Amino acid sequence: MSTRITVTVNGQAVTRDVEGRTLLVHFLRDTLSLTGTHVGCDTSNCGACTILMDGQAVKSCSMLAAQADGAEITTVEGLSQNGEMHPIQEGFREEHGLQCGFCTPGMMMAAVDLLKNNSNPSEQEIREALEGNFCRCTGYHNIVKSIQYAAKKINEPEKEVA
Amino acid sequence: MIPNKVDYVRADSVDDALSLMAQHGMDAKLLAGGHSLIPAMKLRLNAPGILIDIRKLSELRYIKNDGGRLIIGAGSTHHDIVTSELAGQAYHMLPEAADLIGDPQVRNMGTLGGSLAHADPAADWPGVMIAAHAHIHLKGPDGERTVAADDFFTGFYSTALQDNEILTAVSIPIPAAGTRSTYQKFMQPASRFAIVGVAAAASVKDGKIEHISVAVNGLADAAFRATNIEEALLGQAPTAANIEEAVKGTGSDVMVMADHFASEEYRLHLAQVYAKRALLAITQ
Numbered sequence: 001m002s003t004r005i006t007v008t009v010n011g012q013a014v015t016r017d018v019e020g021r022t023l024l025v026h027f028l029r030d031t032l033s034l035t036g037t038h039v040g041c042d043t044s045n046c047g048a049c050t051i052l053m054d055g056q057a058v059k060s061c062s063m064l065a066a067q068a069d070g071a072e073i074t075t076v077e078g079l080s081q082n083g084e085m086h087p088i089q090e091g092f093r094e095e096h097g098l099q100c101g102f103c104t105p106g107m108m109m110a111a112v113d114l115l116k117n118n119s120n121p122s123e124q125e126i127r128e129a130l131e132g133n134f135c136r137c138t139g140y141h142n143i144v145k146s147i148q149y150a151a152k153k154i155n156e157p158e159k160e161v162a
Numbered sequence: 163m164i165p166n167k168v169d170y171v172r173a174d175s176v177d178d179a180l181s182l183m184a185q186h187g188m189d190a191k192l193l194a195g196g197h198s199l200i201p202a203m204k205l206r207l208n209a210p211g212i213l214i215d216i217r218k219l220s221e222l223r224y225i226k227n228d229g230g231r232l233i234i235g236a237g238s239t240h241h242d243i244v245t246s247e248l249a250g251q252a253y254h255m256l257p258e259a260a261d262l263i264g265d266p267q268v269r270n271m272g273t274l275g276g277s278l279a280h281a282d283p284a285a286d287w288p289g290v291m292i293a294a295h296a297h298i299h300l301k302g303p304d305g306e307r308t309v310a311a312d313d314f315f316t317g318f319y320s321t322a323l324q325d326n327e328i329l330t331a332v333s334i335p336i337p338a339a340g341t342r343s344t345y346q347k348f349m350q351p352a353s354r355f356a357i358v359g360v361a362a363a364a365s366v367k368d369g370k371i372e373h374i375s376v377a378v379n380g381l382a383d384a385a386f387r388a389t390n391i392e393e394a395l396l397g398q399a400p401t402a403a404n405i406e407e408a409v410k411g412t413g414s415d416v417m418v419m420a421d422h423f424a425s426e427e428y429r430l431h432l433a434q435v436y437a438k439r440a441l442l443a444i445t446q
């Protein structure tokens with residue numbers, strides 16, 4: 001038995017038939033070819049698959065595509081607008097927030113959820129918001145700086161961030 | 163990893179879910195936040211034939227104050243409880259415990275009802291619900307019934323919930339003014355599940371403990387009320403020495419779990435340490 005779902009992904013409505021067992025992450029990667037969302041574990045721990053569903057960060061490996069029927073999904077591919085990088089993307093570039101880059105899409109989506117609710121997080125709050133995201137390369141330090149950069153940029157878009 | 167083949171249906175209401183459950187019997191499983199069930203299905207530890215999705219049911223997702231009781235719908239997410247002023251006003255330990263569950267992504271999906279129905283011995287809500295004297299509301303084909311949290315958790319992933327019932331809500335009597343509460347846990351560093359967690363509520367009057375309620379999860383196959391601590395401290399002064407003495411022997415009457423994270427002896431030690439911390443935090 002398949003289920004017909006309509007999901008708005010990065011602003012575009014798509015309708016597809018999915019198998020009950022199809023995980024949202026596989027729907028995004030294999031059906032919609034949005035391979036920016038990664039799969040890093042089998043245990044729901046690593047957060048590489050983090051996307052926004054109706055504005056909230058969730059792990060797309062731990063839910064079914066069918067559960068997303070009717071939802072608005074944002075993936076890392078949906079962050080930039082009109083060719084302009086999102087402040088969080090700029091932050092990761094400016095502050096060297098990535099090495100291999102595997103965790104980066106999930107880190108950015110978790111950070112976007114944090115900054116939406118708390119535009120001026122402390123370092124501690126940033127680290128707590130990343131509890132569900134593992135990075136095996138950076139030691140997290142530059143990821144925190146990247147998010148601080150994005151917070152400044154969002155609060156004062158006109159000012160050069162030092 | 164991909165789960166076994168499974169059918170999926172979204173229920174329109176609690177009653178619709180009940181009739182779907184009756185129709186499919188043992189082959190069906192309710193799907194709430196999915197954050198215990200889907201990981202288990204991915205590891206093929208669980209392989210239901212059909213999932214009945216109740217996540218979107220607004221009749222299960224609310225937090226309200228109803229004549230001296232706090233009622234939390236089973237579909238409320240952990241995040242809903244972190245951010246609920248009503249929950250925090252009733253018991254500080256409610257948002258405090260919610261905020262210690264997993265990580266932000268898990269808290270955005272996982273639900274109170276799913277956690278209680280699943281009854282993982284390392285879950286945080288069971289102990290908190292016992293300490294808060296919660297009642298668990300269940301609905302089945304023959305109507306509704308209520309079970310005290312003290313009687314709800316019957317063992318390893320086992321509860322008083324029948325296969326044909328839905329957990330609809332918990333109701334918590336709002337405690338007397340001046341009651342303080344906390345949830346303290348020693349967590350497994352990757353999953354953040356409790357190796358040991360202690361939920362405690364108490365009020366102090368004229369230098370003596372007037373009310374006290376303490377529950378422990380993570381230690382045994384099910385969360386339990388620490389009657390030894392309650393009996394030792396009721397009516398006593400909450401001094402560090404009295405608390406130290408009262409927590410001794412916590413867990414001596416239950417089957418203590420041991421796994422590769424923590425031995426039996428270590429868990430017993432942690433239970434005393436965390437019970438002491440919790441009680442000092444709310445009585446000083």
Ligand SMILES: Cc1cc2nc3c(=O)[nH]c(=O)nc-3n(C[C@H](O)[C@H](O)[C@H](O)COP(=O)(O)OP(=O)(O)OC[C@H]3O[C@@H](n4cnc5c(N)ncnc54)[C@H](O)[C@@H]3O)c2cc1C
Pocket residue numbers: 043044045062191192193194195196197198199200201236237262263264265268271272273274275276277278279280282284285286287323327328329330353354355356
């Ligand atoms: C990475 C990770 C870390 C976690 N860390 C913690 C932690 O630190 N502490 C903690 O306590 N938990 C933790 N959890 C578990 C999490 O809180 C789950 O969300 C919760 O245990 C189950 O809720 P759910 O809504 O996701 O339930 P589901 O997975 O949808 O369902 C779980 C079970 O309950 C049944 N069920 C669901 N709702 C109902 C209902 N209303 N009535 C009857 N039966 C129902 C289902 O049929 C299923 O058998 C973690 C999970 C993950 C993935």
Ligand code: FES
Pocket residue numbers: 038039040041042043044045046047048049050059060061062
């Ligand atoms: S792939 Fe690791 S949490 Fe989703």
Ligand code: FES
Pocket residue numbers: 097098099100101102103104134135136137138
């Ligand atoms: S940059 Fe390699 S895992 Fe984070």
